[in-house]
Amino acid sequence: MRSLIDILELSTSELDELLSTANDIIANPKKYAHKCDGKKLATLFFEPSTRTRLSFEAAMMELGGNVLGFSEAASSSAAKGESIADTAKTVSCYADIIAMRHPKEGAPLVASMNASVPVINAGDGGHNHPTQTLADLLTIYREKGRLNNLTIGLCGDLKFGRTVHSLINAMSRYEGIKFVLISPDELKIPSYVKNDVLEKKGIPYSQTTSLEESMSQLDILYMTRVQRERFFNEEDYLRLKDSYILDLPKLKNAKADLCIMHPLPRVNEISVAVDNDPRACYFKQVLNGKYMRMALILKLLEEAAK
Numbered sequence: 438m439r440s441l442i443d444i445l446e447l448s449t450s451e452l453d454e455l456l457s458t459a460n461d462i463i464a465n466p467k468k469y470a471h472k473c474d475g476k477k478l479a480t481l482f483f484e485p486s487t488r489t490r491l492s493f494e495a496a497m498m499e500l501g502g503n504v505l506g507f508s509e510a511a512s513s514s515a516a517k518g519e520s521i522a523d524t525a526k527t528v529s530c531y532a533d534i535i536a537m538r539h540p541k542e543g544a545p546l547v548a549s550m551n552a553s554v555p556v557i558n559a560g561d562g563g564h565n566h567p568t569q570t571l572a573d574l575l576t577i578y579r580e581k582g583r584l585n586n587l588t589i590g591l592c593g594d595l596k597f598g599r600t601v602h603s604l605i606n607a608m609s610r611y612e613g614i615k616f617v618l619i620s621p622d623e624l625k626i627p628s629y630v631k632n633d634v635l636e637k638k639g640i641p642y643s644q645t646t647s648l649e650e651s652m653s654q655l656d657i658l659y660m661t662r663v664q665r666e667r668f669f670n671e672e673d674y675l676r677l678k679d680s681y682i683l684d685l686p687k688l689k690n691a692k693a694d695l696c697i698m699h700p701l702p703r704v705n706e707i708s709v710a711v712d713n714d715p716r717a718c719y720f721k722q723v724l725n726g727k728y729m730r731m732a733l734i735l736k737l738l739e740e741a742a743k
């Protein structure tokens with residue numbers, strides 16, 4: 438049974454296929470309106486979410502299917518001590534496909550090993566968030582017309598930011614990609630990403646603490662939130678939380694066709710004044726997430742039916 442736990446489980450030709458399906462859904466939504474009639478998606482969210490859970494649910498509804506699930510661990514039998522494995526076996530009796538978010542890294546993988554239906558990782562701790570990466574890829578593709586020959590600035594919490602880790606993994610497979618890693622020293626990219634992906638594949642990258650000095654060279658600027666929930670002490674969070682605030686003056690030296698992205702939710706890291714700048718793409722990114730999740734649900738259900 439094929440699941441999606443890590444973005445690297447999808448080949449670049451499969452990513453192309455998903456991008457093509459998502460673009461076709463955008464152009465011809467009626468063609469897809471009954472593709473999942475009679476099918477059910479379970480959303481098992483053990484951690485808060487707005488975009489990922491609701492976009493999965495909207496995606497299934499727009500494909501003609503139904504949704505069930507829970508949005509917090511406290512309202513599931515996990516609160517009584519039920520294991521991930523038993524939860525996955527149970528939900529497989531009710532649903533055709535599962536989307537799971539969990540604070541523990543590896544929990545969706547455990548679910549996929551015990552479920553009899555496809556499991557999609559909707560975010561596991563600071564580890565991976567493959568469907569956010571699908572949303573990011575569609576956004577880059579639609580805004581820039583390509584997924585190669587881009588200088589990508591990643592700014593903020595690069596240590597705990599699972600969306601950043603998944604995006605680096607995905608974009609490292611395309612030609613001509615260069616990363617500018619912008620973070621405080623305490624929130625630098627983990628060595629398992631730096632050594633095992635960037636160094637190993639010979640991908641050009643630089644590390645800096647200055648957003649302003651990096652700005653002029655970027656094609657993509659991917660801002661991230663400093664995540665309170667990943668810190669062990671409040672003092673460190675408070676010291677680092679406003680390390681980077683993107684505002685209009687900081688965009689003075691940016692390219693005219695810069696694409697500003699953010700997985701959201703934002704706290705302070707992008708001023709609301711930037712929302713009206715034509716380079717702000719983060720709400721388009723939200724919508725693109727729904728289309729890519731539609732494409733992914735279709736692909737996994739088709740493969741499960743074979």
Ligand code: CP
Binds near residue numbers: 560700
């Ligand atoms: N980008 C993202 O995962 O948002 P949510 O936490 O709201 O799902």
